[in-house]
Amino acid sequence: MESNKQKILDRITTACEACGRSSTDVRLVWVSKARPVSAVENAIAAGARDFGENRVQEALEKFLPQREGIVCRIIGPVQKNKLRKAVQVAQAIDTVADLESVQKLEALCEEANKNLEILFQVNASEEATKSGLSMAEAFDFLNKLPEPKRLVYKGLMTIGKNTGNPEDSRICFAFLRNLRDELFNSSPKFSNFTELSMGMTDDLEVAISEGATMVRVGTALFASQLTNHP
Numbered sequence: 001m002e003s004n005k006q007k008i009l010d011r012i013t014t015a016c017e018a019c020g021r022s023s024t025d026v027r028l029v030w031v032s033k034a035r036p037v038s039a040v041e042n043a044i045a046a047g048a049r050d051f052g053e054n055r056v057q058e059a060l061e062k063f064l065p066q067r068e069g070i071v072c073r074i075i076g077p078v079q080k081n082k083l084r085k086a087v088q089v090a091q092a093i094d095t096v097a098d099l100e101s102v103q104k105l106e107a108l109c110e111e112a113n114k115n116l117e118i119l120f121q122v123n124a125s126e127e128a129t130k131s132g133l134s135m136a137e138a139f140d141f142l143n144k145l146p147e148p149k150r151l152v153y154k155g156l157m158t159i160g161k162n163t164g165n166p167e168d169s170r171i172c173f174a175f176l177r178n179l180r181d182e183l184f185n186s187s188p189k190f191s192n193f194t195e196l197s198m199g200m201t202d203d204l205e206v207a208i209s210e211g212a213t214m215v216r217v218g219t220a221l222f223a224s225q226l227t228n229h230p
């Protein structure tokens, strides 16, 4: 796992240098979905701090009780009836895309007396299989959001195009960056709106050159580890 990690960190550093960014501006999210808790423990031993899970149930199994300094992010769509459990286990939900979820999360966080980071997912590749706000509706939807209380509106998340050519995703990533900048400048509601979660194993270089602040990597980090769901 150490050597997997080093390869990814080297790729992040090289990509940052190529566009004049500091590698400390890009956080690595270890996508531990479908890996057992032993893989999470190995990752923590190798220095991992930020994890991504796409199913709430799996997150509960691996990330409760909470470990000091370890962040669990939900990176898959969450059904309304799973939001309560998501709030119990996660420090961030990166896939919010409707008003009802925002309202429910506010209420749940109030009840739990906790703050929660929110990223809004945008379907910037406009692929029907992906969830998220459409590019056409995203600005208006976000602009009309209520003032956050327990929630912290932190930024945007997207999944690039799955064409085999990472350059095909550049336009999606650039769209996301522009949208974040517009919102950041539009209202005090968005004063914490700095994050762009974009880029995975295959397209992290392009995402970093377009401003990613978090890249989500699974396969390339956990390749040598067991899977829960072969």
Ligand SMILES: *Cc1c(COP(=O)(O)O)cnc(C)c1O
Pocket (backbone or CB within 6 Å): 031, 033, 054, 075, 076, 159, 200, 201, 202, 216, 217, 218, 219, 220
């Ligand atoms: C699985 C997943 C990843 C990680 O993808 P890899 O190709 O394994 O690096 C990133 N983001 C999301 C939303 C995922 O579901």
